[in-house]
Amino acid sequence: MSFTPDIMDELRVTFFDECSEYLLRNEELLGTLRDGARNGTHERETLDAVFRVAHSIKAGAAAFGLTALADLTHRMEAALDRLRTGRLALTPPMLALLLESGDALAEQVEAAREGTGADGERARQIAERLAEAVDAAGTATTAVTVQAPAPLPADPDALRRWAIQFRPTAYSGGNEPLLIIRALGRLGRLVSQLDLTRLPDIENFDPTEPVLAWRIELETDHPESDIREVFEFVEDEADIRIDLMKDDGSAMAAIPGPAPATPIPPPPATPRIAAPVAAPASAPAAAAATMSTATPASASVPAPTPPQAAAVSEDATASGARGGTAPGGKGTIRVDLDRVDRLVDMVGELVITEATLTQLCRELDSRTQRRMIAALKGLSAHSRKLQDAVMAIRMQPVKSIFARMPRMVRDLAGRLGKTVELSMAGEATEVDKTIIEELADPLTHMIRNALDHGIERPEDRRAAGKPECGTVFLSAENKGGRIVIRVEDDGRGIDRPRVLAKARALGLVAADAAPSDDEIDALLFAPGFSTSESVTDVSGRGVGMDVVQRNIQSLGGRVTVQSEPGRGTRWTMTLPLTLAVLDGMLVRVGTELYVIPLANILESTRPKASDVHEVVGSGTVVFLRGDWLPLVRMAEVFQLPGAEHDPSRGIVVRVETDTAGVIGLVVDELLGQQQVVVKPIEQNFTHVRGVAATTILGNGRVCLILDLDDCVAMARDRRHALPDAASAPPPRAAA
Amino acid sequence: MMKRPAPALAQRSPAPPDGNAEDEHQPVQFVAFKVNGDDFAVDIMAVREIKAWADVSSLPNMPSYVRGVLNLRGNIVPIFDLRCRFGRGVTEASRLHVVIILIARGRTIGILVDAVSDILKARASDLRALPENESEGAGFITGLLALDRRMIAILDPDRLLDQSLVAIAAQAAA
Numbered sequence: 001m002s003f004t005p006d007i008m009d010e011l012r013v014t015f016f017d018e019c020s021e022y023l024l025r026n027e028e029l030l031g032t033l034r035d036g037a038r039n040g041t042h043e044r045e046t047l048d049a050v051f052r053v054a055h056s057i058k059a060g061a062a063a064f065g066l067t068a069l070a071d072l073t074h075r076m077e078a079a080l081d082r083l084r085t086g087r088l089a090l091t092p093p094m095l096a097l098l099l100e101s102g103d104a105l106a107e108q109v110e111a112a113r114e115g116t117g118a119d120g121e122r123a124r125q126i127a128e129r130l131a132e133a134v135d136a137a138g139t140a141t142t143a144v145t146v147q148a149p150a151p152l153p154a155d156p157d158a159l160r161r162w163a164i165q166f167r168p169t170a171y172s173g174g175n176e177p178l179l180i181i182r183a184l185g186r187l188g189r190l191v192s193q194l195d196l197t198r199l200p201d202i203e204n205f206d207p208t209e210p211v212l213a214w215r216i217e218l219e220t221d222h223p224e225s226d227i228r229e230v231f232e233f234v235e236d237e238a239d240i241r242i243d244l245m246k247d248d249g250s251a252m253a254a255i256p257g258p259a260p261a262t263p264i265p266p267p268p269a270t271p272r273i274a275a276p277v278a279a280p281a282s283a284p285a286a287a288a289a290t291m292s293t294a295t296p297a298s299a300s301v302p303a304p305t306p307p308q309a310a311a312v313s314e315d316a317t318a319s320g321a322r323g324g325t326a327p328g329g330k331g332t333i334r335v336d337l338d339r340v341d342r343l344v345d346m347v348g349e350l351v352i353t354e355a356t357l358t359q360l361c362r363e364l365d366s367r368t369q370r371r372m373i374a375a376l377k378g379l380s381a382h383s384r385k386l387q388d389a390v391m392a393i394r395m396q397p398v399k400s401i402f403a404r405m406p407r408m409v410r411d412l413a414g415r416l417g418k419t420v421e422l423s424m425a426g427e428a429t430e431v432d433k434t435i436i437e438e439l440a441d442p443l444t445h446m447i448r449n450a451l452d453h454g455i456e457r458p459e460d461r462r463a464a465g466k467p468e469c470g471t472v473f474l475s476a477e478n479k480g481g482r483i484v485i486r487v488e489d490d491g492r493g494i495d496r497p498r499v500l501a502k503a504r505a506l507g508l509v510a511a512d513a514a515p516s517d518d519e520i521d522a523l524l525f526a527p528g529f530s531t532s533e534s535v536t537d538v539s540g541r542g543v544g545m546d547v548v549q550r551n552i553q554s555l556g557g558r559v560t561v562q563s564e565p566g567r568g569t570r571w572t573m574t575l576p577l578t579l580a581v582l583d584g585m586l587v588r589v590g591t592e593l594y595v596i597p598l599a600n601i602l603e604s605t606r607p608k609a610s611d612v613h614e615v616v617g618s619g620t621v622v623f624l625r626g627d628w629l630p631l632v633r634m635a636e637v638f639q640l641p642g643a644e645h646d647p648s649r650g651i652v653v654r655v656e657t658d659t660a661g662v663i664g665l666v667v668d669e670l671l672g673q674q675q676v677v678v679k680p681i682e683q684n685f686t687h688v689r690g691v692a693a694t695t696i697l698g699n700g701r702v703c704l705i706l707d708l709d710d711c712v713a714m715a716r717d718r719r720h721a722l723p724d725a726a727s728a729p730p731p732r733a734a735a
Numbered sequence: 736m737m738k739r740p741a742p743a744l745a746q747r748s749p750a751p752p753d754g755n756a757e758d759e760h761q762p763v764q765f766v767a768f769k770v771n772g773d774d775f776a777v778d779i780m781a782v783r784e785i786k787a788w789a790d791v792s793s794l795p796n797m798p799s800y801v802r803g804v805l806n807l808r809g810n811i812v813p814i815f816d817l818r819c820r821f822g823r824g825v826t827e828a829s830r831l832h833v834v835i836i837l838i839a840r841g842r843t844i845g846i847l848v849d850a851v852s853d854i855l856k857a858r859a860s861d862l863r864a865l866p867e868n869e870s871e872g873a874g875f876i877t878g879l880l881a882l883d884r885r886m887i888a889i890l891d892p893d894r895l896l897d898q899s900l901v902a903i904a905a906q907a908a909a
Contacts, residue, residue, distance in 0.1 A: 349809045592793065638795035681804065684842040685813040686900050688794050689907055694804065694811050702792040702804045702811055714796075 014334070015060040016113045023106050026053045028403045030102050034095060047084035050098070054080060057105065061112070069108045072123045075130035076101050082134055094133060099407075101126045159188075159221050161245040166231075167195075167213035168238040177214065183230045188220025217245070337433070340393050347390045348581075348677030348696070350383050355698025391578055395430035398476045398485070401440045402427045405447055405474060412451050419469040420455055422447075426476035431483045432578035438555055439485070439575070442548040446487045446571050447472060449545070454491030454569050464566065466490065483577055488570040494563035496520045503529070521561050525549045553658045555579065558599065582678050584695070584705065586671040587653070589634040590643030594667075595676055595695060595705040602654040602662065604670060609648035619719055622647055622664055629654065632715040633666040634706075637690060644668040660712040678705065690714055765880070767853040767887060768835060770817045774887040775848070776855060776880060781837045781892045785851055788832040798902060799825055802847060807836065814845040815899060839892035846895070855882060862889075874898050 029050045036046065058073035076098075082088035104123040164184070168177055181192055195213040199205075218227065224242060231240050354376070361372045406422050413420040431439070455461075455470035462468055473488040496517060503509040503523045515523075523529060524545045549559050557575035576582065576599065584595035611623040612631075620631040631652065635643030644650035644666065652664040676695035681688055681704075692707035765776035766785075791803035791814050800819035804811050814834060818826045826832060826847055834845045863879040863886075875894035880887040 345809060352809075640795075679809070679811050681811055684811060684844060685804065686903060688797070690795050694792075696806045696809065696811075700806055701790070702806050704792065704794070 012064060015064060016109070017334070018060065019057055019109045019113075022053045022057050023102075023109060024400055024403050026050060026102050026105070027407055029053065030095075030099055031403075031406050033090070033098070044084060047080060047090075051077060051080040051084055054105075057109070064112075066108075066112045068123055069105075069112055072101065072105060072108055072127045075127040075134070076105070078134050079130045088133065097126070097129055097133065101130060159219060162216075162218045162220065162224070162227060163241075163243045163245050164216040164218060164227070165213070165241040166216060166238060167240075168210040168234065170210060170237040177212065180230060180234065181214065181216065184216060184218055184227065187222045187226060187230070188218055190219070191217045193217075213239075335393075337394075340390075343390050344394070345677075347383070347387045348679075351387060351677070352696050352698060352700065354379055354383055356700055359699060391432075391581070392430075394432050394434075394578065396433050396436050397428045397430050398436065398439070398483070399427035401436060401443060402474060402476070404440070405443070408444065409447065409451065409472060412448060413455075416451060417457060418451065418455050419458055420451055420472055421469050422472045422474060424474045429476040429478055429483060430577075431476075431575065434579050435483075435555055435575055435577070438551060442551045442559075442573065443474075443485070443487070445545075445548050446573075447474070450487055450489040450491065450569065450571075454489035454493075456492050460492075464492075478577070479574075482574050485573045485575070486570060488568060490568040493565040493567055493569055494521055494524070494561070496565070499523055521563060524561060525559070550658060558656075579678065581675050582695075582705065583673065584676050585653070585673050586697075586703070587634075587651075587667040588669040588671055589638065589667050590640040592638070592640060592643075593671065593697070593701075593703050594634070595703055596653060596655065596665070596708070597692070597705065598673060600655045600657070600708055602656055604651050604653040606649075606651055607647050609646075612647050619715070620647070622652060624652075624654070624664070629662065629664045630660075631664045631666055632712055634711070635666070636718060637711045637714045655708050657708045657712055659709045663708075663712055665708070665711070676703070676705070762856040762858050765855040765857060765887075765889070766835065766851060767855050768833070768848040768851045770821065770848050771823045774852065774885055775817075775876075775890050776887045777835065777837065777890045777892060779854065781839070783836040783838060783843065786834050786836065787830055788828045788834055788847065796906075798899075798906065801899070801903070802828075805834075805845065807843065807845075810843055812836065812843050812845050814847055815895065816847045818847075818849070820895075820899075837892040839896040842896065844892065844896055846890075846892075855880070855887070857882060 029046050032046050033050070054073045054076040058070055058077060061067075061069035061073060079088065079094075079098075083090055083094070088094070104126045108123050166177065166180065181190070184190055193215040195215060196211075198211045198213065200211065205211075220227070224244075227242055231238070234240075357379075358373075358376055361369055361376060364372060402424050405424070409420055409422040450472050455472070456464065456466075458468040461470065471490050474486070475488075476483060476485045478484075499520050500509065500515065500523075503520075503526070504511055506526075506529065508523060508526050508529070509515060526546060529546065545559070545561075552559050552573055552575065555575055557573055560572050561569065562572070563569040582595075583598040585598055585601055587594050587596055605624065607622045607624060612620060613623070614620050620633070621628045622631055623629075629652075631647055633643075633645055633647075634640070635645050647664070647666045650666050650668050651670055652666055653670070654662060655665050656662050676697075678693045679695060681691060681694050688704075690707055690710045691704045692710075693705045694702050695705055697703050764779040766779050766782050767774060767776045769775070789805065791805045793803040794801060794813075797803075800816045802814040802816045804813050806812075816826050816828075818824065826849070828847060831850075833848055833851050835848060835851065836843060836845050838844075857880050861880050861882060863881050865876065865878060875891050875898055876888045877891045877894065878889045880889060
């Protein structure tokens, strides 16, 4: 039974995955709340949704024994419950507290995920403040909320609270705890807490031996005899203790166990009872999901005022029904990414097989051929659709990253003393999951830059005749099989004289050179470049846009910048929609075929022999568009006999590399553009210098995808003399 | 695909008794093949399939015994030329040559050989140690089988891969 830790690990992973989703959703919802508060719109549904998020995290946290997290979410839940039932007003300080608690929650989740049990001080403080808010609400709301009936029952004799301990000692007589708890639930409002303290190690676990026990808090107007009756048939097979609780819940405190139970907030109307208690029978972990959290400090939490069933049952039913579905409202399943990848692979194979069939078809006699071609066209259409459908599985809307940005902008603007409004468009644009993950850092960096360097202080903006509130516009769109993400601000634009001065000081530009505006803008991408006078905690640590550019380029993307002084700056990132397929240019070098990623290709040309020059000791250059372009001959890099060395007889492909700027790659022939399925070579072999990955062509042959930076480095190694193109950042074509 | 390292003969745990187990050592099966007239064998458990030679796509700047990679139903598989690995020159491969697909260190690799000759059954008692002065293919030939007056060298796919990768890494660093 050694698999148990694995299963727990898996559950943990799932829990944290879900937490990330919940946190994102929380962020988004709190944003909606804030906007709503500004416009004065009704926030009930949003509060319900935030409540459900807190509740879901709490349940999982309790199941994994993450007490700090469970405690925090519990307090959030309590506050949110009062907020959504109108017993607590959503005042600006309250909203701020919720936002802070969201942050603390993210911290706690992260700490728990890393297992670093990080500093819980902040979470504790926030939990306390939430508790205070709830306390205050408990006394104040009766007076404030007129429509809500008095929280205390009119006749205390009618409604009493019972503490019940139920510990089955045998299951042989058909003793089914679930049925008992359900039956109790029919009597009134019930909160059950599962006691796992007697659960043995898995090695010692005997499934016939009852180890579970329940602490049940029941609020009912039925007499004790009715409660006893529920246990009538199991009296001999269980330890049962039924005590009447005092108003302060003190009877419960007498019961051995971690702490008094505090009820799960949705005040369940009787018919709903079945839902929360359905779980205990299924599995301990699931059972824990419905139990209320035991909090070491809960002595300070007053027993919640029993809500009036009539007033809240409608809400409970409504939120319960919605809570049953996934956060997005649509039915979703969680699938291991490996499985999807396998599917992507198989579809890739299918496409290749289809190409093979088409090729074979040419060898048939003309009558059969015509019919085969018609049939193959159908196959081709279907396999293309299949490919799209499979790729779509990996696609996710960029919303999952965009949603983090408003919060960051707000915090940052506050710290910088600027007023900034972030508007977004195209959040629904979808892109491959791998790319989404890699996109978060660059995007964060660009937005920080926009706020720190782009947007001016309010007084400066006023002086410049602009509205005090700056605008950052974040957008995503699909364009020609790629995703285009823009970050625009209406700030001061790139301060070109300052950039140039800095670049001269850093020795990036010769003192007498007079670079064009575009060239100056491109300096922002130079390694170590930062115009920030002082290093702030916002941006300007010297690891700036060059890192962003490298990240984007490693994904097969490109970053460009456009700027107008005084009017603003626009950063544009274009990225492939997926990493599993790549748009490539098939080229021939000697007898070998290679794929060059299309994203790197700027143009291709056959230069005149008179424009090609050997520079003694430093390789070959070609004069192209008024500039000297260093050449890299694939024939030399890969030492391919019979391949073309003369650029004027082959083709020069102008490509952009990450480390060596723009170079010209000399190949024999361009064979055409095609989409290829990327297959790593490392899986069965090892990294091969100059080769980024492999793919399989229509004829079934393996074809290598070139790693251009490697190729340049290899050419340089061979001759130790390629002109150092990296010493000055190359002019970059602004998009 | 099963990712199971080929166990060496001596370490092999006995197979479950099948009723007529008379020897304490169960026989182990080998695929025997010829390279340049010499006999070799590899544990059958490491062999995934045997296929006729087809052109491979060559990899740049590799030792000459790395013939390239081929597409094995969508897997990119490196092919090692054994004759060349033994320093007897690159095989002039034709359709009559054979590629044995092996599992080595959980990876799928192929070896180019002249022909597959036999499936052998051997016991631990058939195993001989390598002569001291054995130098060719040192490292990945782990023993000899003495069967019917023949001496057959046993090839360890794991070590073949290890040594090749080390050599390639060393060449790349140079």
